[in-house]
């Protein structure tokens with residue numbers, strides 16, 4: 001399958017409306033780490049979060065995902081950046097469900113891996129994913145991530161603890177997969 005092209009751009013305050021709408025979609029947030037209340041965020045909280053990302057005051061490198069014709073469809077980020085050991089955690093969501101299952105998530109994931117490994121010269125990029133988020137796990141595997149550990153009862157979600165997988169891609173494996181692509 002030929003993956004669709006995506007762009008990663010800096011966030012702007014114009015993204016607040018989409019982000020707020022996506023936060024109201026329970027299918028989108030089902031596996032995201034959002035507060036156990038509805039709505040998970042107010043519009044004002046969403047704006048403050050976007051501002052913190054733009055100002056880099058929250059430790060996140062968060063970018064907006066766009067389609068080739070400029071549609072804003074989601075976000076992807078690097079966080080928990082460890083400059084000494086050269087690692088970071090990646091997170092992703094396609095907020096506009098019309099773009100699910102078509103390769104946009106994979107394309108954005110790969111674009112962010114390139115930012116992490118090439119611009120930030122990281123050695124390792126890892127993630128946490130709920131064990132029942134099968135769609136996401138499948139996507140991560142397809143794009144070079146490997147299971148590193150299972151973290152039991154790692155997330156409090158809707159009144160129960162759920163296990164999470166820790167998955168990782170190392171620079172060597174990323175470079176190998178890029179040279180084969």
Ligand SMILES: CC(C)(COP(=O)(O)OP(=O)(O)OC[C@H]1O[C@@H](n2cnc3c(N)ncnc32)[C@H](O)[C@@H]1OP(=O)(O)O)[C@@H](O)C(=O)NCCC(=O)NCCS
Pocket residue numbers: 001002003027028029031032092093094095099100101102103104105106107128129130133135136138139142143
């Ligand atoms: C998880 C999520 C980011 C995945 O993104 P997506 O765009 O829906 O999914 P993918 O990019 O994997 O696209 C799926 C299709 O592309 C294919 N694909 C993915 N990567 C590929 C690759 N490297 N080469 C070829 N094909 C690929 C898959 O096989 C799949 O096709 P199929 O259904 O015919 O098998 C998205 O569903 C989402 O945002 N979910 C809600 C939020 C969420 O759960 N985030 C993750 C939290 S850990």
